[in-house]
Amino acid sequence: MVGLLCISTVVVLLPLVIIMVHVLVEGFSALSYDFFTEELGSPSRAIQGQATGLVHTIIGTIVVDTLALLIAVPIGIGAGMMLSEYPEHPLNPTLRLMNDTLNGMPAILKGLFIFVLIVKPMGTFSGIAGSVALAVVMLPIIARTTESALQSIPWTIRESGLALGIPRWRVVLSTVMPAAKGGLITGILLAFARAAGEAAPLLFTSFGNNYLPNNWYGFIFSPTDTLPQRLYSLAISPYEQWHSMGWAAAIILFLMVIFAFILARLLARDKFKIQA
Amino acid sequence: MDPENSQLKSKGNFRNKYTDALYKWLGDKIFTFVVVGLGATIILVTLGMALVLFFEGSGALTEFGLFGFIKGTTWDPAVQMVFGAWPFMFGTLVTSALALAISFFPALAVAIFSAEYAPGWLAEIIDNLIKLIAAIPSVVIGIWGIFILAPWLRDSIYEPIFFWTEANYPDMLHILGNPMGYGMATATIVLSLMILPYTTALAKDAIKAVPRDQREASWALGSTRWEVIRMAVLPYARGGIMAGAILSLGRAIGETMAVAMLIGNKNTLPFSIFGAGATMPSVIVNEFREAVESLHLSSLMAIGFVLFLIALIVNLSAAYIQRKLSIGGGQVV
Numbered sequence: 001m002v003g004l005l006c007i008s009t010v011v012v013l014l015p016l017v018i019i020m021v022h023v024l025v026e027g028f029s030a031l032s033y034d035f036f037t038e039e040l041g042s043p044s045r046a047i048q049g050q051a052t053g054l055v056h057t058i059i060g061t062i063v064v065d066t067l068a069l070l071i072a073v074p075i076g077i078g079a080g081m082m083l084s085e086y087p088e089h090p091l092n093p094t095l096r097l098m099n100d101t102l103n104g105m106p107a108i109l110k111g112l113f114i115f116v117l118i119v120k121p122m123g124t125f126s127g128i129a130g131s132v133a134l135a136v137v138m139l140p141i142i143a144r145t146t147e148s149a150l151q152s153i154p155w156t157i158r159e160s161g162l163a164l165g166i167p168r169w170r171v172v173l174s175t176v177m178p179a180a181k182g183g184l185i186t187g188i189l190l191a192f193a194r195a196a197g198e199a200a201p202l203l204f205t206s207f208g209n210n211y212l213p214n215n216w217y218g219f220i221f222s223p224t225d226t227l228p229q230r231l232y233s234l235a236i237s238p239y240e241q242w243h244s245m246g247w248a249a250a251i252i253l254f255l256m257v258i259f260a261f262i263l264a265r266l267l268a269r270d271k272f273k274i275q276a
Numbered sequence: 277m278d279p280e281n282s283q284l285k286s287k288g289n290f291r292n293k294y295t296d297a298l299y300k301w302l303g304d305k306i307f308t309f310v311v312v313g314l315g316a317t318i319i320l321v322t323l324g325m326a327l328v329l330f331f332e333g334s335g336a337l338t339e340f341g342l343f344g345f346i347k348g349t350t351w352d353p354a355v356q357m358v359f360g361a362w363p364f365m366f367g368t369l370v371t372s373a374l375a376l377a378i379s380f381f382p383a384l385a386v387a388i389f390s391a392e393y394a395p396g397w398l399a400e401i402i403d404n405l406i407k408l409i410a411a412i413p414s415v416v417i418g419i420w421g422i423f424i425l426a427p428w429l430r431d432s433i434y435e436p437i438f439f440w441t442e443a444n445y446p447d448m449l450h451i452l453g454n455p456m457g458y459g460m461a462t463a464t465i466v467l468s469l470m471i472l473p474y475t476t477a478l479a480k481d482a483i484k485a486v487p488r489d490q491r492e493a494s495w496a497l498g499s500t501r502w503e504v505i506r507m508a509v510l511p512y513a514r515g516g517i518m519a520g521a522i523l524s525l526g527r528a529i530g531e532t533m534a535v536a537m538l539i540g541n542k543n544t545l546p547f548s549i550f551g552a553g554a555t556m557p558s559v560i561v562n563e564f565r566e567a568v569e570s571l572h573l574s575s576l577m578a579i580g581f582v583l584f585l586i587a588l589i590v591n592l593s594a595a596y597i598q599r600k601l602s603i604g605g606g607q608v609v
Contacts, residue, residue: 008385078314098322104591106530113325167300169307197413200532235419261411
């Protein structure tokens with residue numbers, strides 16, 4: 001039986017290794033200097049062998065993901081605080097149910113929601129709409145991890161603060177939050193790792209763009225390219241040059257997400273060691 | 277005189293009277309208000325999502341009726357302007373259920389191996405690698421599927437089976453479908469890999485949560501190691517295992533990009549094993565950006581609404597099963 005379990009574990013992990021090897025090999029061979037300095041342009045540019053790259057996509061990804069974090073982190077941490085620090089609040093059961101529901105919803109529905117909420121009234125696809133859609137993806141993850149991070153801090157710490165005459169809000173902000181810092185950062189990194197790889201919500205919100213915008217706020221208020229969505233477009237395109245560029249986008253996206261993921265795991269591990 | 281000191285003193289006097297109360301009472305009020313407001317945002321987003329999908333899809337739902345829309349087998353955005361969601365619901369349910377069926381036992385095996393047999397360091401490595409599978413972006417798995425997996429499956433598996441069937445049972449060919457590599461089978465295989473980590477993680481948590489007494493009682497009765505797992509641990513942990521399986525099903529139903537890239541995207545029934553198909557998320561991805569007719573757009577939104585309902589039911593039943601089947605939550609083993 002042990003042998004069978006062993007074999008199935010190896011069989012399950014084999015595809016992971018194969019995927020990683022393929023992405024690393026194909027991706028590294030497709031990377032070039034131009035990839036980081038040129039914009040994509042029309043397909044003819046790649047076919048004629050002119051310099052093309054995804055600099056606008058990389059900048060767009062950074063802008064959209066950063067804005068998404070700026071939106072999602074305060075709301076998610078606030079909601080997590082409400083669940084953990086105000087367990088008596090009447091809205092809590094509803095909040096927990098809604099948070100779990102939101103977490104279980106396919107990301108594509110979040111894209112449709114933000115399309116109706118922001119893209120339609122604005123009249124244009126925009127980077128900020130993409131950020132909000134990604135923020136909706138991040139929200140429930142941050143809320144949930146914040147709750148469990150705060151709950152791992154013993155109540156005696158809060159009680160000793162309250163006994164010193166410190167008001168409740170100050171106890172939460174100055175003693176509980178710093179103590180739970182590692183857990184909070186882990187949650188944010190995990191949320192980032194999940195949202196940064198999502199293409200579905202971005203297709204209907206930030207839409208994509210083959211060119212660099214004319215000015216810096218073009219990344220926020222006009223259609224913006226992001227790595228996952230560009231990777232999808234490149235992979236289903238009919239041009240061989242774009243396929244290899246897709247592999248290059250894949251390795252950048254893969255490394256970005258895996259880096260955030262590994263960092264989160266390492267932090268979680270350290271936290272565990274302190275507790276043990 | 278020390279200016280800092282006097283300042284502190286007068287500040288202290290003032291503070292005793294008003295600021296202290298303000299600092300405590302008002303501070304708490306403001307803090308509670310902000311925190312509850314942020315929490316309420318999540319509630320509003322979730323409710324808003326349901327309402328938006330319903331109202332945007334209501335055009336199609338009133339045109340065809342909810343059940344007419346669900347049962348309708350024609351999806352024709354070009355000529356007849358008739359929209360029925362059944363092909364996509366069928367594709368979603370079949371690929372998800374099969375993916376769960378394929379991945380369930382391997383996932384359980386990994387959970388058992390890592391929880392019961394593997395030494396600590398190996399278990400940690402296995403856990404992290406399994407979670408890494410869930411962390412790989414869907415589009416990256418999609419591009420791997422398009423350029424590596426699907427051609428390989430076509431050349432070394434689908435085509436031999438197809439030609440063998442053609443030689444021996446030519447009547448069965450319509451069930452197999454065109455072995456082009458991009459179709460239901462490929463999408464199901466990739467899905468089963470992508471949802472496996474969720475089953476494994478919850479199953480392992482449930483197995484780890486089985487109390488020591490339970491195992492020791494079984495050991496004392498003379499069970500072998502495997503008998504302990506089979507007769508004492510697994511029945512006790514079944515709530516978590518089932519809940520994990522159903523949550524994985526929910527993941528499979530909502531999985532969008534990899535499926536859209538690999539399923540071949542065909543809007544008409546009947547689907548065949550190797551042939552192209554479609555799922556609810558994949559049709560939204562494929563057609564939403566190109567939908568110009570308002571009825572078409574509304575039909576896609578209605579598919580989103582139906583998808584919302586299915587995902588909601590799946591998630592709620594997972595939570596219910598976890599509560600109901602776990603020990604102390606109702607039934608006794």
